[in-house]
Amino acid sequence: MSVAAAATTTIPKQEHVETASKADRRRVRTAFAFLAPSLLGVILFLVIPIILVIFLSLVQWNLLTPMKWVGLSNYLNIFKYDGFGHSLAVTAYYVILNIPIQTAFALGMAMLLRRKMAGSGVIRVIAVLPFLATPVAMGVVWNWVFNPSTGLVNQFLGHLGITGPAWLSNEATAMPVIAFANIWQYAGYNMLFFLAGLGAIPLTMYEAASIDGASKWEQFRRVTLPLLRPTMLFVLVTGVIGSFQVFDTVYVMTAGGPGNATEVASLNIYNTAFAGFRIGEASAMSVVLFLVILAITIAQFRYFNKRITYEIA
Amino acid sequence: MTSVTTAVPAATAVTTGRASRLGKGARITLFYLLLLIIALIFILPYVMSIFGAFKPLSAILSQSPLRPPSPPTLANFKTIFTQYDFGRYLANTLLVTVILTAGQVTFSLMGAYAFARMEFPGRDSLFWLYLMTLMVPNIVTLVPLYVLFAHSHLLNTYWAIFLPYVLGVPFSVFLMRQYFMTIPKEVMEAARLDGCSEGRILWRIVVPISRPIIITATLLAFVFGWNNFMWPLIVTNSNSLNVLTVGIANFNSNFSVQWNLILAGALVALIPMVILFAIFQKHIVNSISLTGINR
Numbered sequence: 241m242s243v244a245a246a247a248t249t250t251i252p253k254q255e256h257v258e259t260a261s262k263a264d265r266r267r268v269r270t271a272f273a274f275l276a277p278s279l280l281g282v283i284l285f286l287v288i289p290i291i292l293v294i295f296l297s298l299v300q301w302n303l304l305t306p307m308k309w310v311g312l313s314n315y316l317n318i319f320k321y322d323g324f325g326h327s328l329a330v331t332a333y334y335v336i337l338n339i340p341i342q343t344a345f346a347l348g349m350a351m352l353l354r355r356k357m358a359g360s361g362v363i364r365v366i367a368v369l370p371f372l373a374t375p376v377a378m379g380v381v382w383n384w385v386f387n388p389s390t391g392l393v394n395q396f397l398g399h400l401g402i403t404g405p406a407w408l409s410n411e412a413t414a415m416p417v418i419a420f421a422n423i424w425q426y427a428g429y430n431m432l433f434f435l436a437g438l439g440a441i442p443l444t445m446y447e448a449a450s451i452d453g454a455s456k457w458e459q460f461r462r463v464t465l466p467l468l469r470p471t472m473l474f475v476l477v478t479g480v481i482g483s484f485q486v487f488d489t490v491y492v493m494t495a496g497g498p499g500n501a502t503e504v505a506s507l508n509i510y511n512t513a514f515a516g517f518r519i520g521e522a523s524a525m526s527v528v529l530f531l532v533i534l535a536i537t538i539a540q541f542r543y544f545n546k547r548i549t550y551e552i553a
Numbered sequence: 554m555t556s557v558t559t560a561v562p563a564a565t566a567v568t569t570g571r572a573s574r575l576g577k578g579a580r581i582t583l584f585y586l587l588l589l590i591i592a593l594i595f596i597l598p599y600v601m602s603i604f605g606a607f608k609p610l611s612a613i614l615s616q617s618p619l620r621p622p623s624p625p626t627l628a629n630f631k632t633i634f635t636q637y638d639f640g641r642y643l644a645n646t647l648l649v650t651v652i653l654t655a656g657q658v659t660f661s662l663m664g665a666y667a668f669a670r671m672e673f674p675g676r677d678s679l680f681w682l683y684l685m686t687l688m689v690p691n692i693v694t695l696v697p698l699y700v701l702f703a704h705s706h707l708l709n710t711y712w713a714i715f716l717p718y719v720l721g722v723p724f725s726v727f728l729m730r731q732y733f734m735t736i737p738k739e740v741m742e743a744a745r746l747d748g749c750s751e752g753r754i755l756w757r758i759v760v761p762i763s764r765p766i767i768i769t770a771t772l773l774a775f776v777f778g779w780n781n782f783m784w785p786l787i788v789t790n791s792n793s794l795n796v797l798t799v800g801i802a803n804f805n806s807n808f809s810v811q812w813n814l815i816l817a818g819a820l821v822a823l824i825p826m827v828i829l830f831a832i833f834q835k836h837i838v839n840s841i842s843l844t845g846i847n848r
Binding site: 267268270271272274275277278279280281282284285286287288289290292293296303349352357359360362363364365366367368369370371372373374375376377378379380381382383384385387390391392395424428429432433435436481484485487488491492495505506509510513514519522523526527529530533534537 | 838
């Protein structure tokens, strides 16, 4: 479409080439002046680093001694010696704990707050507040809430006569607690997208469905969910990309422990690059993580594209 | 016979009417119960940490986290601001976040306007370049960016903390570009015929009618800058350059049992965001919705 628009606008311009060329040239200069800062930023801080990370993944380097070309061997070594396979599995486990519950919670709240009733506006606002909460600061608060002896959770369980686990130093519970922290932070944020999506579904759709004898559950499954697919795609894609990079809360709450039970991919990259100073291996990990995120994003688009067949005008 | 057939549906209508009325009361109770639970889940962590930050350590260790401090004490805040460097961390965070936000919004705005309403060779391919980089996760550029900054001798400076984000970011450019595309071309063309410069058109016409999206970009940049952790953690290693997030994380690993001080430190980062939220809550809620429209 933009190509067609550009083609139609160039035709009248060429007719006035003699008279307007000076003004045109000035306008092009202004356009590039407007574009220059952000273009410089994109090239220096995105394009060059992406090319550089691929190059660095093929060398052995500790930032001080000269680089040594090692070809693709970093890509083997990170799985053999650095437990990157484990890190990817742990990250995937985190995403699986996090995304379905967070999305269901967000959608559930949106369905609940959909109709304007007294009080629903206040909750809408309250639910978004955690989006602004500094993850590092919330991380230390959760450390306290889940502290085995002084934390709220185990104190509460104690009143019920249950001895709660040492949540964050227990292999089975550490990752679910980190996932909980993330769900708390982003459920309300995602709810807003679902509320916007639900608002775009015409009420006549539901009237037609109920005339056809569809129950509330059938209406949800056959009307609401299909028409929410574009919103669902957006929420899932952004959520998955973000979750695969989780770092702040893990760093503060477990630092990868107990053992390496919560050593997610980004933490492994961080440790390899900035504690071990093995830039080549850390770069290879970054490239692999990028490819994983890219593959999952493409898969999500494919899955949804096959199923989004109509849109509401 | 006709009277019988009409009587039956009338009777069922009455009973279903009563059932749904009974159900309505129960449903409203359930609705508000759920609202209460949701509100508690989101508010309770804030309330507890505020209570904790105003209690001495002994009270935190012996009392329920839900009990208000009696009497509340400012000793924890006094300690972290005088014996530790939280005043410095706060000032660093404010400085870096304000510079990052001002630069990112201004430069993204200019780029977005050029893409939306100006003509120049290579516009479409450059826009594609922005779209491609939009999809690159931050973690992927972390190591090479560090290498670049190390080579430019920029590590351990204020510059290092905000430089990668201050020249404008593709997401912000994209967000505002989509918004500017909705402004009719004729508005700019009329202004150009009147002899208006592009800069004047941008500041006097486009900016005033694009306030919602500019506020969105500003809030997103500010929240990002304020909460950013991994990058400042990597590029700074002196206490005097620490931002709040790095200060809190270091404090957490060095003094992990001093809950009173840790909670007070966490609140120094959390409370300004709560205040920002209280002032701009309508804008923030609308802002987030706006970022979803351009999917």
